[in-house]
Amino acid sequence: MANYDVDLFVIGGGSGGVRAARVAASHGARVAIAEQANFGGTCVNRGCVPKKLLVYASRFPDQFRASRAYGWQQQDAQFDWASLITHKDTEISRLEAIYQRNLVNSGVVIHAEQATFEDANTLRLATSGQRVTARYSLIATGGYPHRAVFPGSELAITSDEAFHLPELPGRVLIVGGGYIAVEFAGIFAGLGVQTSIMIRGQQLLRGFDEDLARLLAEHQTRRGIALHTEQFIRQIEQTADGLRVSSSTGATYTVDTVMLCTGRKPNTRALGLEQAGVAVDDKGAIQVDAHSRTNIPSIYAVGDVTDRLNLTPVAIREGQAFADQLFGQITPLELDYELVPTAVFSTPELGTVGLTEAQARERFPDIRVLQTRFRAMTQAFAGSEDQVLMKVLIDNPTDRVVGVHLLGEGVAEMAQLIGVALTASARWQDFRRTVALHPSIAEELVTLRG
Known part of the structure; x- marks a missing residue:
């Protein structure tokens, strides 16, 4: 057998790559990892974590308004964008240091530079010029924001730059209707920015349940977010x-x-995939099998770079499964991509598990839909018009719940536990047998009738 410098070389220090590196090292493998930017990847540095902090900040005005109904005497609150960003950066730096420390403590060798394949088992480090041979390699380089090219497109920003704006803009136009777009629309609007969204289609959140998407659009309009449908940008010009x-x-x-x-x-740029012979699809995603192996037996890939289901917890599970199976001879738990709980941290937020109604009707001939829409106690008492939507999809012949879709305050926390129930193939009878917890939003889910 060939003599390699390391048993595993990981390219990419995001959540999936770091988990795989640490687990492989715990199984006794000699592991190295290369990351040219920030450890923790998009999620920690330019994604879910800083975004959630900004979401929290944007919701305080609602809380201040509601506090009057609960007897609090309102004080004049002043918001300082620079203070928020400084505090956010401090927290992100702390988290990145933890990622690096955990790698070092696991015995993983860190290379803070770009790694490129020279062949299927050899990598070159861009800064030092060092060559490293690896028995196996794992690509976990994630993704990057797509930038459409049109006249003046260089004047626009993406989510990467949004976390480092020197000051809060007075007016912002967000182009796109996916979860990143609606989350940032809620952030900016909540912080007092005149906010609008432009989409090519008629509806936000393509791929999510349509009832949730429509109700979210109603709420965003109520919050002053303008929605411009069926159009796209032709040009941006700088004016006075x-x-x-x-x-x-x-x-x-x-x-x-x-x-x-x-x-x-x-993010498959500058990886040298051609030299290694790694196949990608027409979108540039690395093609892998159920075990995350590419067409090259020594090279694997996990996370967003494979474009299977682009969520941080999925990348972590894929990285864990890869390392356990290859270096620990442990059969990993099966990951059902259709039952991964998903949240959109808009205001109000969405939580969803399983099939949408459209998907369920395509899959099953006899679907029952149970749905309710109401104002929660906390909003009704404070005079807010925000609503809660709950929707349950049931396969009638088996009574199995195949999808649950929620909109309202705190529903992301509910979606996590609903995911447990659906993963266990819960029937609607199991939901109905569960005693309601009163008074709560969640009790409505187990008392639905129809």
């Missing part, structure tokens, strides 16, 4: 009054910031 945006309908909008949220691409 800001950025002048010309759309495909002939309409023009003047804003301070244009934010492009038009999807993400697998």
Whole structure:
């Protein structure tokens, strides 16, 4: 057998790559990892973690308004964007240091530079020029924001830059209708920014249940977020009054910031995949089998770079399964991609598990839909118009629950535990047998009738 420098070389220090490296090392493998930017990847540095902190900040005005109904005498609250960003950066630095420390403590050798394949078992480090041979390699380089190219597109930002804006804009146009777009729309609007969204289609959140998407659009409109449908940007021009945006309908909008949220691409740039012979699909995603192996037996890939299901916990599970199976001879737990709980941290937020109604009707001939829409106690008492939507999809012949979709305050926390029930193939009878917890939003889920 060939003599290699390491048993495993991981390219990418995000959540999936770090988990795989640490687990492989715990099984006795000699492991190295290369990351040219920040350990923790997109999620920790430019994604879920800092975004959730900004979401929390944006919800305080709602809480301040509601507090009057609960007897609190309102004080004048002043928001300081620079303070929020500074505090956020301090927290992100702390988390990144923990990622690096955990790798070192696990015995993983860290290379803070880009790694590129020279062949299927040899990698070159860009800064030092060092060559490393590896029995196995794992690609976990994640994704990056897609930037459409049109006249003036260089004047726009993406989510990467949104976390480092020097000041809060007065007017922002967000292009795109996915979860990143609606989350940032809620953030900016909550912080007092005049916010609008532009989408090519008619509806937000393509791929999510349509009832949830429609109700979220209603709430965003109520919060002052303008929705411009069936159009796209033709041009952005810098003017004395800001950025002048010309759309495909002939309409023009003047804003301070244009934010492009038009999807993400697998980050396979500058990896030398051609030299290694690794196959990618027409979107640039690395093609893998059920065990995360590419067409090259020594090279694997996990996470967003494979474009299977682009969520941090999925990348972590894939990295764990890869390392356990290859280096620990442990059969990993099966991952059902259709039952992964998903949250959208809009305001109000969404939590969803399983099939949408459209998907369920395609899969099963006899579907029962139970649904309710109401104001929660906390909103009703404070005079808020925010609503809760709960929707349950049941396969009638088996009574199995195949999808649950929620909109409302705190429903992401509910979705996690609902995911446990659906993973265990819970029937609607099991939900109905469960005694309601009163008074709560969640009790409505087990008392639904229809």
